[in-house]
Amino acid sequence: MGATMLCQLPGELLYLWHTHRAEVLISAGVLFAIVRLAVHWRARKTKEVLTPLALTPTGEKPTLLPLGKEQQARAIEAIELAAPKPSRPHAGPKRVAGAKRLKSTPSATRDAPDRIQPLIFFYSFGGSTQTYAEQLAHSLQSTATEHVLPPAIHDLADTEYDDFFLNSPKAPATAYFYLLILPTYNIDTNLSAFLAHLQEVHYDFRIDTANLSTLAGYSVFGLGDQQGWPSEDEGFCTQAVEADRWMAKLTGRKRGFPMGVGDVSGDVEKRLKEWEEGIRGVMGDLAEGKGLGEGVRGSGDAVESADDEDDEHGDEPDVVALPKKGRRKTTTRTDDLEDMKVPIPVDFTTTASRSKPASTLTRPVPKAMVPIGSPTHTALTKQGYQIVGSHSGVKICRWTKSALRGRGSCYKFSFYGIASHLCMEATPSLSCSNKCVFCWRHGTNPVGTTWRWEVDAPDLVFAGMKEGHYRKIKMMRGVPGVRAERFSEAMRIRHCALSLVGEPIFYPHINELLAMLHAEHISSFLVCNAQHPDQLAALGPVTQLYVSIDASNKDSLRRIDRPLHRDFWERFLRCMDILKAKRFTHRTVFRLTLVKGFNIDEEAEGYAALVARALPAFVEVKGVTFCGTSAKGTEGLTMGNVPFYHEVQAFVLALEAALLRRGLDYGIAAEHAHSCCVLLADRGRFFRRAGAGLSITAGGGGVEGQWHTLIDYAAFFRCLESKNAFGPEDYVGAATPEWAAWGQGGFDPRDERVDRKGRPKVVEVVGE
Structure with missing residues (x-):
């Protein structure tokens, strides 16, 4: 019987398992979880007991015994949990307030770097900021040590922002400390583009938060004038404050020293010295491994410190x-x-x-590009500009004055038949997207990449240009040597060169303005800088379209034009393709400005490749004109950068040979030695060969075997008013004068060339 019961036991157990297996499994799981939690709790409590905290009776910051980093963090968390919580009223719903917990600053825990490398960044409009930056660099260099290296200085106008403000530089055992010396302007400059870059980086989701947190630290010094802007609310050092705020975000609040400010009309030297002593001490502490210290999160100003928090709170x-x-x-x-x-x-x-x-949330209210009373308005007016409206200008050039006195016209007369005293030089946009090293205006005009200013109506711009031009011409009435007949002729504008300063094609109503010029039979010569392809593609009829080609490759273009657009080279190449598409509807010209030491040496092949890509009708090669050293002197442009005419001739011959090797039939059509300028032209379109005719529907015919670079302006307006499609060949003019041909100098024999003291000067014939 006992044996029978033993045989039935497995069956009973199997029955019980099938009947109650769910309850058994659940009970086992709960028991296992209880045991696991108990073991974890006992282990954690044991660790906290083994690492006690020495608390002060007054509630001051506790002193931790030597622990690991992870243990210290847990100990601090235990103190915070054990601290008494403030009482809260029972009435009303619970409100959760607080800030996003920030990660600890890397510099607080990492080992001290072997070397601290200070980098000084500055932006200078008139030169004073550069002077202060160089003084600071010289002072820091004199006190450099093995651990705090001599500083490197960078002009923000010439700096690629991505190299320094997208990611910090990397060097073995070296930490970088950024020093920014920034003025404040109430006009658009490269400094505005720099601040916009910092903001874009902060809000770019593709870039890590605090992308500059590997820096050892940073500090900003602002320059301002309290006579014009007495307080920060009224504009004193506001751009420096803005830079300080964005740098705090990008570096994870690693402001190494409070932001300094100096009044250029008062205590700037003293304040800069105080700031210098402070940053020198901070860099010394960093080199010794002391870090930035406790509580270095604001610049000492409550408002600035609060600004650092603005974008970090969700409520x-x-x-x-x-x-x-x-x-x-x-x-x-x-x-x-x-x-x-x-x-x-x-x-x-x-x-x-x-x-x-x-x-x-809101769009900024447009402002005047050149406000009356602004430093830009003052500087341009002093240079002889007549400011038209809020963003346009007009000026008579030296060649207009020269032609009025019978002393010769510019190269446009030799090449295209434009008498300088009949020409108005103007621009509907004083702003430019480049900051060329050879700019005549020394950077006094505003810059920008997009139009964000007030827009004046084209009829007001046109009327203001004419009024300003005639006013300037009338001022020449009492100048000795002005010819009466030419003065009378000058009171009727026949040509307009939209090339004065800035970027004419930037003006939103450029086509309407061109139409108004053409309606009064004023020819249009428009110059653009190959940085606005969309506007170039939409451009309407123009007598002659220039595109400035200042370099043959990306690196040279960055050095010489200093463009504001990040995709400047892509924009440049797009303009080349657009120019090629327009060659049958527009008379297109490449304008090459040669600057010795920048874009002459061994670049003929590169220029030839660009000509092959765009196929312009003409290529003007001109040596840079030296207009004195700018006040800031950062470019280092001197008379040594101005090529001699024989150097320009040699470059033209090399360019012509490079074009012929590519199968492009361009030849030297004319020259103007006094302007240091030579013209290359498409032989198939503008040269009458022996035994073969040039397709000229209007104009002076010409002798076989001659260039025809002049323009028949009457024919241009007839074509325009016919409303029919037409091309450059439909208004080719008479033959290029013999005195303008290659090797003849290009000076009008009807005029008299004089030296600076007004004495007659012999015009030398320049041989081939």
């Missing part, structure tokens, strides 16, 4: 406007979500869901 009020730089106007949104007819703007570029640039 901040929305930004609705920026009435003044450095100050934010806030409000609480009470809009009903159901009443909103447009999608709510959401910024996905930061971890704070409510933080967004001000531009997502």
Whole structure:
């Protein structure tokens, strides 16, 4: 019987298992979880007991015993959990307030670097900021040590921002410390582009937050004039404050020393010296491994420190406007979500869901490009400009004055038949997207990549240009030597060179302005800088279209033109392709400005490749004109950069040979030695060969075997008014004068060339 019961036991157990297996499994799981939690709790409690904290009775910051980094963090967390919580009123719903917990600054825990490398960045408009930056560099260099290296200095106008402000430089056992010395302007300059770059990097979701956190630290010094802007609310050092705020975000708040400010009309030397002593001490501490110290999160100014927090909190009020730089106007949104007819703007570029640039909520009110009373207005007026409206200008050039006195016209008369005293030099946009090293204006005109200013109506611009030009001409009435007949002729404008300064094609209503010129039978010569392909593609009829080609490759173009656009080379090449497409509707010209030491040596082949890509009708090669050293002197342009005419001739011959090797039939059509300028032209379109005719529907015919570079202006206006399609060959003029041919010098024999003291000067014939 016992044996029978033993045989039945497995069956009973199997029955019980099938009947109650769910309950058994659940009970086992719960028991296992309880045991696991108990073991984990006992182990954690044991570790905390083994690493006790020495607390002070007064509630001061505790002193930790020597522990590992992870153990210290857990110990601090235990203290915070054990601390008594402040009482909260029971009435009303619970409100959670707080800030996003920031990661610890890397410099606080990492080992001291072997070397600290200070980098000084500055932007100078008139030269004073550069002087202060160089003084600082010299002073820091004199006190350099083995661990704090001599500083390197960088002009922000010539600096590729991505090299320093997208990622910090890397060098073995070296930490970089950024020093920024920045002025403040109320006009658009490269400094505005720099600040925009810092903002774009911060809001770019593709870039890590605090992408410059590997820096040892940074500090900013601002220059301002309290006579013009007495306080920060009224503009004093606001751009430096803005740079300080963005750098705090990009570096993870590694402001090494409070932002300094100096009044250029007062205590700037003293304040700069104080700031210098402070940053020298900070860099010394960094080299010794002391870090930035405790609490270095603000610059010492409560407002600036608060600005660092603005975009980090999720419960901040929305930004609705920026009435003044450095100050934010806030409000609480009470809009009903159901009443909103447009999608709510959401910024996905930061971890704070409510933080967004001000531009997502409101557009800034356009301002004048050149406000009356601004430093730009003053500088341009002093240079002889007549400012038209808020963004245009007119000026008579030295060749206009020369032609009025019978002393010769510019190269345009030798090449295209334009008498200088009949020509108005103007621009509808004083702003430019380049900052060329050879710019005649020494950077006094505003710069920008997009049009964000007030826009004057084209009829007002045109009327203002004519009024300003005639006013300038009338001022020549009392100048000795002015010829009465030429003065009378000058009172009727026949040509307009839209090339004065800035970028004419930048003006939003450029086609309407050109139409107004043509309606009064004023020819148009428009010069652009190959940085605005969309505007170039949309350009309407123009008598002659110039594109400045200042370099044959990307690196040279960056050095000589110093463009503001990041994709400047891609824009440049797009303009080449657009120019090729327009060669049958526009009379196109390449303008090459040769600067010795920049774009002459061994670049003929590169220029020939660009000509092959765009196929312009003409190529003008001109030596740079030296207009004195700019006040800031950063370019280092001197008379040594001005090529001699024989050097320009040699370059032209090399370029002609390079074009012929590519199968491009360009030849030397004319020259103007006094302007150091030579013209190459497409032989198949503008040369009458022996036994073969040049397709000329209007003009003076000419002798076989001659160039025809002159323009028949009457024919141009007839073609324009016919409303039919036409091309450059339809208004080719008479033959190029013999005295303008290659080897003849190109000076008009009807005029008299004089030296600077007005004495007759013999015109030498330049041989081939």
